[in-house]
Amino acid sequence: MKVISLIGQKGGAGKSTVARVLASAAVLEGKRVLMLDCDPNKSTYSFYQKLMRNDPTSAESVTAFHCANTEEMERHIIEADETGNIDYCIIDTQGDLVNWVDDVIELSNRVIIPVKVSETDFTVQLETYKRYVALRDAVVDPSKLPPIMFLLNQIKPGVKYPASLRDLFDEIASHDRMLRFYLQERNVYNQTDQGILLGEYAKRVEATSVGKVMPKYMTQAMDEAKELLTAVEEVTVNG
Numbered sequence: 001m002k003v004i005s006l007i008g009q010k011g012g013a014g015k016s017t018v019a020r021v022l023a024s025a026a027v028l029e030g031k032r033v034l035m036l037d038c039d040p041n042k043s044t045y046s047f048y049q050k051l052m053r054n055d056p057t058s059a060e061s062v063t064a065f066h067c068a069n070t071e072e073m074e075r076h077i078i079e080a081d082e083t084g085n086i087d088y089c090i091i092d093t094q095g096d097l098v099n100w101v102d103d104v105i106e107l108s109n110r111v112i113i114p115v116k117v118s119e120t121d122f123t124v125q126l127e128t129y130k131r132y133v134a135l136r137d138a139v140v141d142p143s144k145l146p147p148i149m150f151l152l153n154q155i156k157p158g159v160k161y162p163a164s165l166r167d168l169f170d171e172i173a174s175h176d177r178m179l180r181f182y183l184q185e186r187n188v189y190n191q192t193d194q195g196i197l198l199g200e201y202a203k204r205v206e207a208t209s210v211g212k213v214m215p216k217y218m219t220q221a222m223d224e225a226k227e228l229l230t231a232v233e234e235v236t237v238n239g
């Protein structure tokens with residue numbers, strides 16, 4: 001089982017959205033997913049409750065728990081590992097660096113810090129990254145820590161950033177821990193919040209579209225989700 005966590009002290013950077021996109025990608029690949037939500041706002045856990053009602057087919061491939069502390073999180077991870085039928089564990093955390101974020105990092109195989117193109121977002125998320133750097137300096141064997149990566153999120157292709165943001169974009173994009181893949185802004189990613197994963201959403205859109213053809217934006221969203229999962233897994237160097 002691979003554990004992928006989403007962290008970052010910048011609220012609204014996209015942790016919960018990316019968690020659903022990654023879960024969608026895994027389910028599209030026929031994998032089973034455990035989602036652990038340690039955010040007191042329970043956005044991922046309530047997504048899962050809606051999923052169980054709206055999308056029972058996907059809910060068969062996904063389970064989720066809300067965790068109040070890292071002991072609970074670790075227990076779910078150990079249990080899932082023991083049963084051996086979960087492929088991915090996706091951990092969603094709160095938009096704040098609580099003291100147990102170090103534990104979340106140590107429990108993970110990959111750590112993602114989503115970042116939007118905005119001065120404040122990047123500055124704040126760099127602080128998140130520093131937390132990882134401090135942990136790396138503190139642990140006995142830093143090579144056991146998972147790779148960490150920034151993920152540029154909510155990019156609008158074709159939209160020209162104002163000059164003031166272009167230099168910032170270049171600075172963010174060239175950070176050596178930046179994933180060489182960005183996630184676009186897509187309404188369908190946002191819609192998954194209603195309790196549906198991308199695969200099932202696509203089927204429903206297809207069934208109601210003229211001539212029952214899959215709209216291109218749906219195919220692109222599913223392809224992008226799968227490419228993101230692959231890109232995250234391919235990163236092996238820890239920063």
Ligand SMILES: Nc1ncnc2c1ncn2[C@@H]1O[C@H](COP(=O)(O)OP(=O)(O)OP(=O)(O)O)[C@@H](O)[C@H]1O
Pocket residue numbers: 010011012013014015016017018039043093094095096153154155183184185186187189190
């Ligand atoms: N790639 C995306 N495409 C479209 N909308 C997005 C995308 N990423 C994030 N959003 C939007 O940004 C909002 C905030 O995202 P999200 O809730 O995932 O952030 P978060 O980091 O989990 O926030 P919090 O810290 O409050 O938990 C979402 O409601 C959604 O509208």
Ligand SMILES: [Mg+2]
Pocket residue numbers: 015016017039043092093
């Ligand atoms: Mg969230």
